[in-house]
Amino acid sequence: MAKPHKPKTVLIVEDEADVRNFASRVLELEGYRVLQAGDGPEGMRLMKEERVSLVLLDLRLPGHDGWAALQQIKSEPELSAIPIIVFTASAGVSQRKRALSMGAVGYLVKPLSAARLRKAVACILSQKR
Amino acid sequence: MCLANITMEQKFNILIVDDDVNLASNLQYILEVEGYTTRVAHDGQTALTLCREKVLDLAVIDIKLPDIPGIELIQKLTELVPGMEYIIATSYASLETAFEVIGQRHIVAYETKPLNMDHLLALIQQVVERRQAEEALREERERAYKYLDFAGVMLVAVDTNQKVTHINRKGCEILGGKEEEIVGKNWIDNFVPKKVREEVVAVFDKLMTGETESVEYFEHPVLTKPYGVTYIAWHNTVLTDEAGNIIGILCSGEDITERQLLWQKMVEYEELDKLKSNLLSTVSHELRTPLAIIKGYSTMLLDYDKRLTQEEKNEHLRSIDRATDRLTELVDHLLDMSRLEAGLLQLDKQPTIISKLMKETVAEAKVRAPSHEIVLTPTNRLPMVDIDAKRIRQVLDNIIDNAVKYSGKGTRVVVEAQRVGQELLISVADQGIGIPSDELERVFDRMYRIEQRLAPEIGGVGLGLPICKGLVEAHGGRIWVESEVDKGSTFYFILPIETRAKRRGNGQAA
Numbered sequence: 001m002a003k004p005h006k007p008k009t010v011l012i013v014e015d016e017a018d019v020r021n022f023a024s025r026v027l028e029l030e031g032y033r034v035l036q037a038g039d040g041p042e043g044m045r046l047m048k049e050e051r052v053s054l055v056l057l058d059l060r061l062p063g064h065d066g067w068a069a070l071q072q073i074k075s076e077p078e079l080s081a082i083p084i085i086v087f088t089a090s091a092g093v094s095q096r097k098r099a100l101s102m103g104a105v106g107y108l109v110k111p112l113s114a115a116r117l118r119k120a121v122a123c124i125l126s127q128k129r
Numbered sequence: 130m131c132l133a134n135i136t137m138e139q140k141f142n143i144l145i146v147d148d149d150v151n152l153a154s155n156l157q158y159i160l161e162v163e164g165y166t167t168r169v170a171h172d173g174q175t176a177l178t179l180c181r182e183k184v185l186d187l188a189v190i191d192i193k194l195p196d197i198p199g200i201e202l203i204q205k206l207t208e209l210v211p212g213m214e215y216i217i218a219t220s221y222a223s224l225e226t227a228f229e230v231i232g233q234r235h236i237v238a239y240e241t242k243p244l245n246m247d248h249l250l251a252l253i254q255q256v257v258e259r260r261q262a263e264e265a266l267r268e269e270r271e272r273a274y275k276y277l278d279f280a281g282v283m284l285v286a287v288d289t290n291q292k293v294t295h296i297n298r299k300g301c302e303i304l305g306g307k308e309e310e311i312v313g314k315n316w317i318d319n320f321v322p323k324k325v326r327e328e329v330v331a332v333f334d335k336l337m338t339g340e341t342e343s344v345e346y347f348e349h350p351v352l353t354k355p356y357g358v359t360y361i362a363w364h365n366t367v368l369t370d371e372a373g374n375i376i377g378i379l380c381s382g383e384d385i386t387e388r389q390l391l392w393q394k395m396v397e398y399e400e401l402d403k404l405k406s407n408l409l410s411t412v413s414h415e416l417r418t419p420l421a422i423i424k425g426y427s428t429m430l431l432d433y434d435k436r437l438t439q440e441e442k443n444e445h446l447r448s449i450d451r452a453t454d455r456l457t458e459l460v461d462h463l464l465d466m467s468r469l470e471a472g473l474l475q476l477d478k479q480p481t482i483i484s485k486l487m488k489e490t491v492a493e494a495k496v497r498a499p500s501h502e503i504v505l506t507p508t509n510r511l512p513m514v515d516i517d518a519k520r521i522r523q524v525l526d527n528i529i530d531n532a533v534k535y536s537g538k539g540t541r542v543v544v545e546a547q548r549v550g551q552e553l554l555i556s557v558a559d560q561g562i563g564i565p566s567d568e569l570e571r572v573f574d575r576m577y578r579i580e581q582r583l584a585p586e587i588g589g590v591g592l593g594l595p596i597c598k599g600l601v602e603a604h605g606g607r608i609w610v611e612s613e614v615d616k617g618s619t620f621y622f623i624l625p626i627e628t629r630a631k632r633r634g635n636g637q638a639a
Contacts, residue, residue, distance in 0.1 A: 016418050016421075016422075018422045018426075018448050018451075018452065019418065019421050019422055019425065021448075022422065022425035022426050022429060022445075022448075023425070025429065025441075026425075026429055026433070029433050029436055060414055110417050110418070110420070110421035110424075111417060111420040111421040111422075111423065111424035111425065112421060112424060112425055113424055113425065113428035114425060114428040114429040114431075114432045114433070115428060115432060117425075
């Protein structure tokens with residue numbers, strides 16, 4: 001696994017602290033630089049301030065604004081190219097289709113193991129040049 | 130004697146008052162030939178006496194009588210028989226007297242003697258025909274009112290001062306009052322609920338000022354006796370007199386209460402449906418989140434064991450532990466709720482020392498929430514009560530935890546228990562965000578989550594209060610809340626003090 005000189009930055013947008021901390025810790029152990037946000041607006045702010053390579057977005061953010069956040073990010077020209085993997089507690093096929101049609105590159109269902117998380121992130125980021 | 134004139138529907142009664150006996154007798158004869166019934170008086174007193182005995186329709190009076198002046202007699206007779214009409218006969222064509230009588234409604238004519246019989250008969254015939262026409266009109270009107278009474282809609286007529294002038298039977302039925310009680314009262318002030326008064330007055334004004342002739346359709350409730358409200362759909366039009374002036378408004382109203390109730394039910398069901406799907410997605414989320422934590426951290430501990438410090442590993446294990454607690458609580462809540470609803474919840478009632486229970490509960494609550502000031506009001510002389518201590522403890526814990534959850538750090542939560550008659554009253558008061566008055570009952574509804582609206586960042590499924598309600602009611606008690614938004618809430622519940630406890634306490638060894 002060739003790692004770049006500068007660690008890539010991954011943003012995790014998730015309101016449950018324990019889940020956020022777990023994902024963040026795993027990715028740090030994998031050598032990524034991790035940023036954390038508790039809601040959509042905070043996530044978008046960080047995306048504009050920092051150079052983010054990948055976003056992990058929880059669709060079931062408070063007030064259901066996970067979907068709204070996905071929409072907004074994809075509609076902003078400076079942010080729309082950044083790949084987004086969504087995670088959610090809902091396993092429905094229609095949800096998956098909808099997320100993908102809205103521009104998400106990947107879909108992860110909770111409960112999530114450390115291995116699946118790291119594989120999904122690695123897969124997307126190794127495709128990037 | 131001839132038969133009565135067959136065009137006359139009822140016998141017309143004429144009083145002849147003249148001191149000239151022959152004249153009176155002649156007149157009587159002629160009138161009776163025409164089919165009228167007559168009575169004769171030769172003086173005022175007799176005339177009065179006759180009128181007391183029988184109602185007479187018309188009097189032919191000589192102004193000059195031996196005892197009472199004609200005019201005065203007429204006044205007296207009018208008092209006795211208000212509807213009677215008069216033809217004055219006199220030998221003197223006195224202008225003064227003529228002026229006196231002209232214009233008075235009940236005086237038909239002023240004839241000079243010698244009387245022209247044809248003329249007199251013609252006059253009387255006119256009076257008869259007029260009376261018949263009036264009678265027919267009255268009957269017609271009564272029939273019309275009868276139809277109004279049978280109408281399935283309520284009809285209310287109001288005058289320019291908003292006073293009720295007419296109301297039909299359906300209207301009385303709907304309003305719950307008698308016609309006498311309703312007519313004459315101000316429509317707006319007495320029968321229209323405060324909150325719609327402005328709207329109704331606006332509509333009335335539009336009609337009264339001639340802006341529109343009729344207002345097609347609008348709905349507003351009316352106040353009914355004793356303390357009810359009925360929903361009516363109204364059609365209003367103006368009432369005008371012969372000159373075209375607006376004299377009032379006719380309101381035709383249809384009772385739409387049933388329709389309204391059905392509509393409300395429909396809205397309720399839609400809301401309930403929404404809440405149901407909300408609940409499902411909330412429960413799904415609440416279940417999966419602790420599972421995600423457990424899965425995540427346990428796989429992490431397995432995969433990265435060598436690279437983690439012991440400190441970190443312990444921290445993650447604690448997270449796993451907390452998550453399982455969370456899951457356990459949720460599962461317990463769901464099971465409790467199911468049992469309560471199925472009526473399968475079993476209580477293990479034992480005589481319990483309340484003061485001890487309260488002290489323990491509050492002590493542990495303080496440990497759980499060091500950020501708040503939790504106070505137990507001193508308990509004295511609290512009886513032993515037959516309760517399922519574990520369940521009542523559950524209720525108390527839940528309510529106290531809510532109080533902490535929904536109020537700011539450093540605020541007070543006051544817990545109190547007191548005996549009130551044959552009941553134990555327990556209360557938990559906080560200084561938190563409060564509950565709007567229209568939601569005070571709904572907080573105990575299992576599908577209602579106040580959190581979503583007021584404090585979306587506070588999580589939880591919200592089954593706690595419905596379960597508390599179920600548990601308290603299973604004990605034969607009652608639970609409720611009083612609250613003011615931004616000031617705080619106080620939750621109360623009462624438990625009946627079973628006399629069994631006392632008996633058991635006395636009968637058994639301690």
